Amino acid sequence: MNMASSTIRVPMGASDLKENASRMLRNGLIISCAIHVALIAMYVGSTLIKPKDEAAYTGRVIRMETLPPPPPLSDAAPPPVVPQTMDVAKPTIGIPTPVADDLAPEQTIMTQQEIAQSIAPVFGSGGGKDTLIIASDEDLPNQGEFVYYEDEPVPVTMVQPKYPDFARDAGIQGKVVLHVLVGKDGRVKNLKVYKGVTGLNDEAMKAVRQWVFKPALSNNKPVAVWVEVPVDFHF
Secondary structure, eight states, rough: HHHHSSSSSOOOHHHHHHHHHHHHHHHHHHHHHHHHHHHHHHHHHHOOOEEEOOOOOOOOOOOOOOOOOOGGGGGEEEEEEEEOSOOOOOOOSSOOOOOOOOTSSSOOOOOOHHHHTTTTTOOOOOTTTOOOOOOTTSOOOOOOOOOSSBOOOOOEOOOOOOHHHHHHHHHHHHEEEEEEEETSSSSSEEEEEEETTTTHHHHHHHHTTTOEEEEEEETTEEEOEEEEEEEEEOO
Protein backbone atom coordinates (compact mmCIF):
# COMPACT_ATOMS: atom_id res chain seq x y z
CA MET A 1 0.00 0.00 0.00
CA ASN A 2 1.41 3.34 -1.13
CA MET A 3 1.41 5.84 1.69
CA ALA A 4 1.60 8.85 -0.66
CA SER A 5 -1.58 7.88 -2.50
CA SER A 6 -3.63 7.45 0.65
CA THR A 7 -2.63 10.77 2.26
CA ILE A 8 -4.73 13.94 1.41
CA ARG A 9 -2.56 16.91 0.93
CA VAL A 10 -3.74 20.07 2.74
CA PRO A 11 -2.75 23.22 0.89
CA MET A 12 -0.65 25.47 3.11
CA GLY A 13 1.75 28.28 2.50
CA ALA A 14 1.98 31.41 0.31
CA SER A 15 1.66 29.52 -2.92
CA ASP A 16 -1.60 27.99 -1.87
CA LEU A 17 -3.02 31.35 -0.77
CA LYS A 18 -2.15 32.93 -4.11
CA GLU A 19 -3.82 30.03 -5.91
CA ASN A 20 -7.12 30.42 -3.88
CA ALA A 21 -7.18 34.27 -3.60
CA SER A 22 -9.19 34.86 -6.75
CA ARG A 23 -11.81 32.30 -5.73
CA MET A 24 -12.22 33.75 -2.22
CA LEU A 25 -12.43 37.33 -3.55
CA ARG A 26 -15.15 36.32 -5.94
CA ASN A 27 -17.16 34.59 -3.23
CA GLY A 28 -16.82 37.67 -0.89
CA LEU A 29 -18.03 40.06 -3.56
CA ILE A 30 -21.04 37.87 -4.29
CA ILE A 31 -22.01 37.71 -0.60
CA SER A 32 -21.52 41.49 -0.12
CA CYS A 33 -23.66 42.29 -3.17
CA ALA A 34 -26.38 39.97 -1.95
CA ILE A 35 -26.47 41.66 1.46
CA HIS A 36 -26.65 45.17 -0.07
CA VAL A 37 -29.37 44.11 -2.49
CA ALA A 38 -31.40 42.70 0.42
CA LEU A 39 -31.06 45.91 2.47
CA ILE A 40 -32.10 48.07 -0.50
CA ALA A 41 -35.08 45.84 -1.15
CA MET A 42 -36.21 46.13 2.46
CA TYR A 43 -35.96 49.96 2.39
CA VAL A 44 -37.84 50.26 -0.90
CA GLY A 45 -40.49 47.84 0.30
CA SER A 46 -41.05 49.78 3.56
CA THR A 47 -41.50 53.11 1.67
CA LEU A 48 -43.74 51.82 -1.14
CA ILE A 49 -45.91 49.44 0.83
CA LYS A 50 -47.82 51.42 3.57
CA PRO A 51 -50.41 49.92 5.93
CA LYS A 52 -54.01 51.05 5.58
CA ASP A 53 -55.53 53.47 8.13
CA GLU A 54 -57.15 51.86 11.11
CA ALA A 55 -60.52 53.58 10.53
CA ALA A 56 -61.74 55.95 7.88
CA TYR A 57 -63.03 59.39 9.07
CA THR A 58 -66.82 59.36 9.00
CA GLY A 59 -67.48 62.73 10.71
CA ARG A 60 -69.84 65.38 9.37
CA VAL A 61 -68.18 68.15 7.38
CA ILE A 62 -69.79 71.59 7.82
CA ARG A 63 -69.38 74.02 5.01
CA MET A 64 -69.21 77.69 6.00
CA GLU A 65 -71.13 80.02 3.73
CA THR A 66 -71.63 83.78 3.86
CA LEU A 67 -75.26 84.69 4.55
CA PRO A 68 -76.91 87.36 2.43
CA PRO A 69 -77.90 90.66 4.12
CA PRO A 70 -81.33 90.70 5.82
CA PRO A 71 -84.26 92.23 3.96
CA PRO A 72 -85.01 95.89 4.75
CA LEU A 73 -87.62 96.70 7.39
CA SER A 74 -89.65 98.68 4.90
CA ASP A 75 -90.54 95.43 3.14
CA ALA A 76 -91.90 93.85 6.35
CA ALA A 77 -95.61 93.11 6.49
CA PRO A 78 -97.67 95.48 8.69
CA PRO A 79 -98.92 94.09 12.01
CA PRO A 80 -102.37 92.55 11.94
CA VAL A 81 -105.25 94.75 12.99
CA VAL A 82 -107.33 93.24 15.78
CA PRO A 83 -110.95 94.22 15.41
CA GLN A 84 -112.43 95.82 18.52
CA THR A 85 -115.64 94.00 19.31
CA MET A 86 -116.66 95.96 22.40
CA ASP A 87 -116.18 99.40 23.87
CA VAL A 88 -113.68 99.74 26.69
CA ALA A 89 -115.12 101.46 29.74
CA LYS A 90 -113.24 104.52 30.88
CA PRO A 91 -111.86 104.48 34.44
CA THR A 92 -113.97 106.19 37.04
CA ILE A 93 -111.57 105.90 40.00
CA GLY A 94 -108.85 108.45 40.47
CA ILE A 95 -110.42 111.16 38.30
CA PRO A 96 -110.46 114.47 40.20
CA THR A 97 -113.85 116.12 40.55
CA PRO A 98 -113.88 119.92 40.54
CA VAL A 99 -115.50 121.59 43.55
CA ALA A 100 -116.24 125.16 44.47
CA ASP A 101 -113.54 127.21 46.21
CA ASP A 102 -115.57 127.64 49.35
CA LEU A 103 -115.97 123.85 49.68
CA ALA A 104 -112.28 123.05 49.15
CA PRO A 105 -110.41 122.21 52.40
CA GLU A 106 -107.71 124.61 53.49
CA GLN A 107 -104.21 123.13 53.38
CA THR A 108 -102.11 123.91 56.45
CA ILE A 109 -98.85 122.63 57.91
CA MET A 110 -99.24 120.62 61.12
CA THR A 111 -97.23 121.58 64.18
CA GLN A 112 -95.31 119.07 66.28
CA GLN A 113 -98.04 119.00 68.89
CA GLU A 114 -100.70 118.31 66.25
CA ILE A 115 -98.57 115.52 64.82
CA ALA A 116 -98.15 114.01 68.26
CA GLN A 117 -101.92 114.16 68.83
CA SER A 118 -102.65 112.67 65.40
CA ILE A 119 -100.48 109.64 66.05
CA ALA A 120 -101.63 109.23 69.64
CA PRO A 121 -103.22 105.80 70.20
CA VAL A 122 -106.99 105.60 69.94
CA PHE A 123 -108.75 103.60 72.60
CA GLY A 124 -111.49 101.48 71.16
CA SER A 125 -112.42 98.07 69.77
CA GLY A 126 -112.54 98.77 66.06
CA GLY A 127 -112.28 95.73 63.83
CA GLY A 128 -110.51 97.37 60.92
CA LYS A 129 -107.02 96.29 59.84
CA ASP A 130 -105.49 99.71 60.59
CA THR A 131 -107.15 100.08 63.97
CA LEU A 132 -104.70 100.25 66.87
CA ILE A 133 -105.95 98.44 69.94
CA ILE A 134 -104.16 99.76 73.02
CA ALA A 135 -103.81 97.64 76.10
CA SER A 136 -102.70 98.84 79.49
CA ASP A 137 -99.04 99.56 80.16
CA GLU A 138 -98.90 97.21 83.11
CA ASP A 139 -96.65 94.68 81.39
CA LEU A 140 -93.63 96.81 80.63
CA PRO A 141 -90.43 95.04 79.50
CA ASN A 142 -87.36 95.11 81.67
CA GLN A 143 -84.17 96.73 80.47
CA GLY A 144 -82.42 94.38 78.02
CA GLU A 145 -85.53 92.22 77.51
CA PHE A 146 -86.12 91.31 73.84
CA VAL A 147 -89.33 92.65 72.29
CA TYR A 148 -90.17 91.88 68.68
CA TYR A 149 -91.34 94.78 66.50
CA GLU A 150 -91.41 95.69 62.80
CA ASP A 151 -91.40 99.51 63.09
CA GLU A 152 -89.07 101.10 65.60
CA PRO A 153 -90.16 104.11 67.67
CA VAL A 154 -89.49 107.49 66.06
CA PRO A 155 -89.23 110.71 68.10
CA VAL A 156 -91.85 113.29 67.14
CA THR A 157 -91.36 115.93 69.84
CA MET A 158 -87.74 116.49 70.90
CA VAL A 159 -86.92 118.88 73.74
CA GLN A 160 -83.34 120.16 73.65
CA PRO A 161 -81.45 119.90 76.95
CA LYS A 162 -80.19 122.96 78.81
CA TYR A 163 -76.42 123.28 79.03
CA PRO A 164 -75.49 123.77 82.73
CA ASP A 165 -73.58 126.99 83.37
CA PHE A 166 -71.02 125.36 85.66
CA ALA A 167 -70.35 122.64 83.05
CA ARG A 168 -69.87 125.26 80.35
CA ASP A 169 -67.54 127.30 82.58
CA ALA A 170 -65.58 124.16 83.44
CA GLY A 171 -65.33 123.13 79.76
CA ILE A 172 -67.26 119.89 80.29
CA GLN A 173 -68.70 118.45 77.09
CA GLY A 174 -69.46 115.03 75.63
CA LYS A 175 -72.26 112.59 74.80
CA VAL A 176 -74.71 111.15 77.30
CA VAL A 177 -76.29 107.85 76.18
CA LEU A 178 -79.64 106.97 77.73
CA HIS A 179 -81.71 103.80 77.62
CA VAL A 180 -85.31 104.95 77.29
CA LEU A 181 -88.47 102.88 77.71
CA VAL A 182 -91.05 104.12 75.19
CA GLY A 183 -94.57 103.06 76.11
CA LYS A 184 -97.41 102.04 73.85
CA ASP A 185 -98.71 105.63 73.90
CA GLY A 186 -95.35 107.02 72.75
CA ARG A 187 -94.53 108.55 76.17
CA VAL A 188 -91.32 107.95 78.11
CA LYS A 189 -92.06 105.47 80.90
CA ASN A 190 -88.57 105.03 82.27
CA LEU A 191 -84.98 105.92 81.42
CA LYS A 192 -81.53 105.04 82.70
CA VAL A 193 -78.05 106.39 82.04
CA TYR A 194 -76.03 103.93 79.95
CA LYS A 195 -72.96 106.12 79.35
CA GLY A 196 -72.84 109.33 81.35
CA VAL A 197 -70.79 112.50 81.59
CA THR A 198 -70.29 114.10 84.98
CA GLY A 199 -72.48 117.22 85.36
CA LEU A 200 -74.55 116.56 82.20
CA ASN A 201 -76.59 113.47 83.04
CA ASP A 202 -79.41 115.24 84.93
CA GLU A 203 -80.11 117.78 82.18
CA ALA A 204 -80.10 115.03 79.53
CA MET A 205 -82.62 112.95 81.50
CA LYS A 206 -84.80 116.00 82.22
CA ALA A 207 -85.04 116.84 78.50
CA VAL A 208 -85.64 113.29 77.22
CA ARG A 209 -88.45 112.72 79.75
CA GLN A 210 -90.45 115.30 77.77
CA TRP A 211 -89.97 113.60 74.42
CA VAL A 212 -92.91 112.11 72.51
CA PHE A 213 -92.39 109.15 70.18
CA LYS A 214 -94.33 107.39 67.53
CA PRO A 215 -94.57 104.01 69.30
CA ALA A 216 -93.04 100.82 67.97
CA LEU A 217 -95.43 98.54 66.05
CA SER A 218 -95.62 94.76 66.12
CA ASN A 219 -98.31 93.14 63.98
CA ASN A 220 -99.86 96.58 63.56
CA LYS A 221 -100.12 96.99 67.33
CA PRO A 222 -98.04 99.35 69.50
CA VAL A 223 -95.60 97.76 71.91
CA ALA A 224 -93.40 99.12 74.67
CA VAL A 225 -89.68 98.83 73.92
CA TRP A 226 -86.36 100.11 75.20
CA VAL A 227 -84.38 102.34 72.82
CA GLU A 228 -80.99 104.00 73.01
CA VAL A 229 -81.00 107.81 72.82
CA PRO A 230 -77.74 109.80 72.56
CA VAL A 231 -77.68 113.40 73.79
CA ASP A 232 -74.74 115.57 72.67
CA PHE A 233 -73.38 118.47 74.72
CA HIS A 234 -70.95 120.67 72.71
CA PHE A 235 -70.06 124.32 72.76
